[in-house]
Amino acid sequence: MAQAQLVAEREASDGALDLQHFFPYRLAVLAEEVSRTVAQLYSDRFDLTRHEWRVLAALGINRRMAAKDIADYSRLDKMSVSRAVAGLEVKGYLDREEDPADRRNKILRLTPAGRALYQKIVPLARARERHILEALTAAERKALDVIMTKLLTQAHGLRERG
Amino acid sequence: MAQAQLVAEREASDGALDLQHFFPYRLAVLAEEVSRTVAQLYSDRFDLTRHEWRVLAALGINRRMAAKDIADYSRLDKMSVSRAVAGLEVKGYLDREEDPADRRNKILRLTPAGRALYQKIVPLARARERHILEALTAAERKALDVIMTKLLTQAHGLRERG
DNA sequence: TATTGTTATACTCTATAACTATA
């Protein structure tokens, strides 16, 4: 795998672009690879889609949420949440009840089976996260945290402006 | 957006998992956001798919490649390359010729229109990369380069082992 | 009128496998 150089040393040459040194490409490849290690759990072993896993994770920590809140929490759009919720309900991991305060809302929560599944997956997911981050020194982990926050803000701003 | 903590301070609590502090999720969100800023160029402005853009980028720098080599270079499978190549050919950005040395190979190269498109996109893509990375200090950029390489190796190893 | 949630539609991406042709 080619060692990367970020933008600094080659800003002059705008005429060509080597994907192996192009930050958005490298980031996409890395995120894809990391995602797959987690997907091996929720997808291969527990037969959930990525969206279902995110909804499960949302309800695992928040217990009772409206679909709208899950969408905000998990960065899925409301349509994806609706589909994932339907999927989890069919599999018996989740149920809905009406919100008496606002009958447009469907309050969602995990069934005992859903919570059991969640508690099976979480330690495995955590172990994978831990293992991946063990490639870094403590200082690098700390730096990465700051870096990711900065980059997300910057990229978001850029995209908003088009 | 919640400030993140990476794994260090909370290894004890394996019972719950907050997506906002889960590294694979945060990385996926970041990569997605960065990808979109580049997609605004190749997709919104120049009507290419992500795969077509990768093939264009491959041929922009390597001039003449077999489909197989493009797949290796761009991390697409041969089927995705085949489709992207067909799309670019229809749009007049690419043509193929037979390799006299091995007639199974189709040698691919950009047409003048394809090269012109490439040279329009590249400086814009570079500018976006540069702008995003300007959120970081020089030291952070350097650290990130090392970090990404380490993480990719580690994640790849983990995934291979399942 | 605005919001929550569902359904419809279409396009893209991902994955596996069957197939053709060449080697």
Place this chain on the structure above:
DNA sequence: TATAGTTATAGAGTATAACAATA
């Protein structure tokens, strides 16, 4: 037999919009 490339198919992700029920 093995490799390069194409085609088929299905499941999953992404996006926009129309729609129903409720506020």
